[in-house]
Amino acid sequence: MTTLIHHIAEVRDALDQERANGRTIGFVPTMGALHSGHLSLIERTRAECDVVVVSVFVNPLQFGPSEDFSKYPRTLEEDTKLCEEVKADIVFAPSVDEMYPAEPLVTLSAGRLGTILCGHTRPGHFDGVATVVAKLFNATGRCRAYFGRKDAQQLVVIKALVRDLGMPVEVIGCDTVREPDGVAMSSRNRYLNGEERTAASVLYRALNDGLDAIKAGNADPVQVASAMAGTISSEPLARLDYAACVDAEDLQQVTAVEKTVLLAVAAWIGSARLIDNVTATPQGAAIQEV
Ligand code: AMP
Numbered sequence: 331m332t333t334l335i336h337h338i339a340e341v342r343d344a345l346d347q348e349r350a351n352g353r354t355i356g357f358v359p360t361m362g363a364l365h366s367g368h369l370s371l372i373e374r375t376r377a378e379c380d381v382v383v384v385s386v387f388v389n390p391l392q393f394g395p396s397e398d399f400s401k402y403p404r405t406l407e408e409d410t411k412l413c414e415e416v417k418a419d420i421v422f423a424p425s426v427d428e429m430y431p432a433e434p435l436v437t438l439s440a441g442r443l444g445t446i447l448c449g450h451t452r453p454g455h456f457d458g459v460a461t462v463v464a465k466l467f468n469a470t471g472r473c474r475a476y477f478g479r480k481d482a483q484q485l486v487v488i489k490a491l492v493r494d495l496g497m498p499v500e501v502i503g504c505d506t507v508r509e510p511d512g513v514a515m516s517s518r519n520r521y522l523n524g525e526e527r528t529a530a531s532v533l534y535r536a537l538n539d540g541l542d543a544i545k546a547g548n549a550d551p552v553q554v555a556s557a558m559a560g561t562i563s564s565e566p567l568a569r570l571d572y573a574a575c576v577d578a579e580d581l582q583q584v585t586a587v588e589k590t591v592l593l594a595v596a597a598w599i600g601s602a603r604l605i606d607n608v609t610a611t612p613q614g615a616a617i618q619e620v
Pocket residue numbers: 359360361362366367368370371476477478479480481504505506507508514515516517
């Protein structure tokens with residue numbers, strides 16, 4: 331039985347009670363419009379923790395003025411049903427007023443992690459993510475929190491947030507769930523028409539071309555990135571945002587592919603901005619865990 335909770339005080343009290351009874355808390359933050367990628371996180375949490383909490387909140391702070399905040403899909407009823415199916419205990423779905431009762435005076439900065447890669451195109455996005463996740467962690471308290479590696483930069487920011495602010499949270503990265511043609515599952519795939527959906531597989535193909543370049547012995551991150559950029563540019567329906575080959579741990583530039591790297595791409599297909607990434611060994615093998 332899944333309980334739907336809308337208020338911070340209520341979720342905090344419920345989880346304090348669970349911890350007092352010796353139970354561990356697993357937390358999966360989401361923006362809803364749940365798909366199999368989200369469900370894989372929830373299923374892993376179910377397997378590893380006593381109490382499973384899923385938050386559903388479309389956070390206005392992480393959307394830029396020209397982004398899709400107002401049209402982002404909101405499907406709480408279906409989301410709650412799916413959570414019930416995968417045996418989540420609590421769906422925490424606060425309103426914007428509950429999370430931000432007043433214009434926030436104090437917010438967090440993701441620092442230099444917030445200005446590179448996706449942060450370059452989405453200024454303020456990772457500051458908004460850090461702020462909302464800190465608020466959510468304040469509501470849940472001590473827990474294990476599960477995030478997808480599909481949003482690799484977000485995962486690096488959240489790990490830094492927890493480390494730098496000393497939060498009682500263990501952050502766990504989970505593998506990307508893909509469609510049969512390699513497209514990473516995303517709530518934003520709903521924006522794509524049939525042709526665009528077919529074109530979207532170019533991101534995954536680009537990542538594989540990056541892996542192939544490394545496998546073929548190319549250790550120059552600029553050339554690896556430009557191989558990926560070339561693949562994306564060859565798709566008429568795609569508009570490249572960036573293609574990058576960076577240090578997998580801190581996302582900084584590398585001068586050579588000689589340790590684990592993150593290959594990351596972002597592109598607009600129609601009105602949707604899609605991202606994808608893969609972690610690679612210096613030999614060009616894709617690896618799941620860093
Ligand atoms: P979102 O609702 O897009 O904010 O995503 C909520 C969580 O689900 C984040 O930790 C995402 O990284 C994760 N997630 C989204 N898509 C996928 C996917 N295809 N595979 C695995 N995790 C995902």
